[in-house]
Amino acid sequence: MLTGYHIAVIGGDARQIELIRKLNEWGAAVYLAGFDQLNESFREAVDLDLDSKQVEQLDAIILPVPGTDGNGNIEGIFSNQLIQLKEEWLKKTPPHCQIYTGIANEHLYTLAERADRKLIPLMDRDDVAIYNSIPTVEGTLMLVIQHTDFTIHGSKVMVLGLGRVGMSLARTFHHLGADVSVGVRTTSSAARVHEMGLTPIDMKRLEGRDMSCDILINTIPSQVVTPGIIKQLPSHALILDLASKPGGTDFRYADKRGIRALLAPGLPGIVAPKTAGRIIADVVSRLIQDHSRKENEA
Structure with a gap:
């Protein structure tokens, strides 16, 4: 070739x-x-x-x-x-x-x-990102299982971002029996989440809603998991940030609150x-x- x-x-x-x-x-x-x-x-x-x-x-x-x-x-x-x-x-x-x-x-x-x-x-590129979403999802599942003491089935999972990785993550956790909500910015993305049988959440109103999720997964490469969001999470919650470094989470505040937060970019190359x-x-x-x-x- x-x-x-x-x-x-x-x-x-x-x-x-x-x-x-x-x-x-x-x-x-x-x-x-x-x-x-x-x-x-x-x-x-x-x-x-x-x-x-x-x-x-x-x-x-x-x-x-x-x-x-x-x-x-x-x-x-x-x-x-x-x-x-x-x-x-x-x-x-x-x-x-x-x-x-x-x-x-x-x-x-x-x-x-x-x-x-x-x-x-x-x-x-869409093709590379979509193909890469497969090992990314598998790596995310591995980390969730390693760092929690409860099953994915029946847990509350929030995915921030409905990009190529976010969509694969939301779909997979839904198929595993989790109650999945997805943070989105546009009405078209909200419609897609609804069509998938999941719960759309307006990213602009995250700090004003109930954040009682067990697993929070961020895919957005900007500071979106703010102290205002972290302080609403239950103490057992796990934050997984898949965005490229430095991620989109205030890790210092999460540590201060005793919330486990992991930065995990590049999962395909690891798993x-x-x-x-x-x-x-x-x-x-x-x-x-x-x-x-x-x-x-x-």
């Missing part, structure tokens, strides 16, 4: 292991940076030398799901080496080279723009890295081939 394509994989976690394996299986020439602790586990791949002509052959660069930090640094659990993505390095790649990341911050957008390279945040890596590999493979086809037709 990818014979003749040159792809660099830079840093990351266990998801990248399956990604690299699939790229090798599909015949791509794979270059690795940030995997020196794997002890030559990928003999088909070669080490990426940022100062060599390898860079001039790259069709794609795949970054970890978290992307880079605010200085362009790329983290990886398989190396102590600090890798920094730099504008001058990106400019050495061919003009058609694309950069794939899970999440993009302002610094990464700026780097790509200055280098005139296309940046593709995979987690913004099912093989599946999560395969999802990324499948989507990236399709996008690379689509881009190449369009380049040839132009």
Whole structure:
């Protein structure tokens, strides 16, 4: 599928292991940076030398799901080496080279723009997010079971946000026998929740309603689980925040109130890295081939 394509994989976690394996299986020439602790586990791949002509052959660069930090640094659990993505390095790649990341911050957008390279945040795509909602839901169930002393069946669960993950969570907990309510912001989302047989809750009025739920799950990446909401929760309640760091919960206030609150972003990479890596590999493979086809037709 990818014979003749040159792809660099830079840093990351266990998801990248399956990604690299699939790229090798599909015949791509794979270059690795940030995997020196794997002890030559990928003999088909070669080490990426940022100062060599390898860079001039790259069709794609795949970054970890978290992307880079605010200085362009790329983290990886398989190396102590600090890798920094730099504008001058990106400019050495061919003009058609694309950069794939899970999440993009302002610094990464700026780097790509200055280098005139296309940046593709995979987690913004519906297909990736929907596929990822499956291991996210399984990981959420695991955490709920580990950190509660009551059954999901018969419990009161509130899910904040009816996005791609929120919808899967609400549906799954409902099927397991929980009494599920969903925090929404629009009338169309409220209608969807009602159609699903669940209880819609207006996010604008959360602090003024009964919050006697057993499990509160947040999927919204902004401060929505405020002290005004936390103080209404029963002492046995569990808060699970699945939003990207720093989450949408006032964790300091939750701790002060004695409410257990867990920040759990990136669950697919923790509970099912093989599946999560395969999802990324499948989507990236399709996008690379689509881009190449369009380049040839132009």
